[in-house]
Amino acid sequence: MNFDFSAPEYHELALWEDNATLRFECADSYIALLEKLTALLGRQPVLPDWVYDGVTLGIQGGTDVCQQKLDTMRNAGVKVNGIWAQDLVRHPHDLFWQTRDVELEVEQRQLSSAGYPYQAVARRRRAVPLLHQSLCRQR
Numbered sequence: 474m475n476f477d478f479s480a481p482e483y484h485e486l487a488l489w490e491d492n493a494t495l496r497f498e499c500a501d502s503y504i505a506l507l508e509k510l511t512a513l514l515g516r517q518p519v520l521p522d523w524v525y526d527g528v529t530l531g532i533q534g535g536t537d538v539c540q541q542k543l544d545t546m547r548n549a550g551v552k553v554n555g556i557w558a559q560d561l562v563r564h565p566h567d568l569f570w571q572t573r574d575v576e577l578e579v580e581q582r583q584l585s586s587a588g589y590p591y592q593a594v595a596r597r598r599r600a601v602p603l604l605h606q607s608l609c610r611q612r
Contacts, residue, residue, distance in 0.1 A: 474489070474493065475487040498510070523554050524555075526552070527555075528551060528554065530542060530546065530553060532556060532557070543556065
């Protein structure tokens with residue numbers, strides 16, 4: 474599909490599929506239109522309470538970089554509620570073993586005793602959720 478809205482007096486829609494469905498909606502406000510869109514496509518679920526109690530760090534660069542940045546934040550008195558780490562260095566067929574390595578390494582660094590939620594997601598060409606959302610929740 475190609476939608477071209479560049480001409481002020483007309484719009485062009487090019488469809489290259491035998492069977493396509495288009496849905497046009499209108500509303501009195503952008504909020505009402507967004508409500509229609511999210512009713513069709515789905516809505517973001519309510520975030521868990523721990524998200525609002527501190528800052529979630531988004532870090533890349535490996536375990537040592539993550540640990541250094543976590544230590545820096547802790548030493549500055551910042552309350553960290555979680556770490557979002559997007560690091561994948563192995564091939565997809567090694568993914569299961571890597572996630573176990575991540576579990577062990579996180580446990581060895583005692584993040585579980587600090588109660589930080591940890592989620593691992595691996596991406597190659599598409600997002601593939603892999604690991605327990607609450608791997609290191611306080612026990």
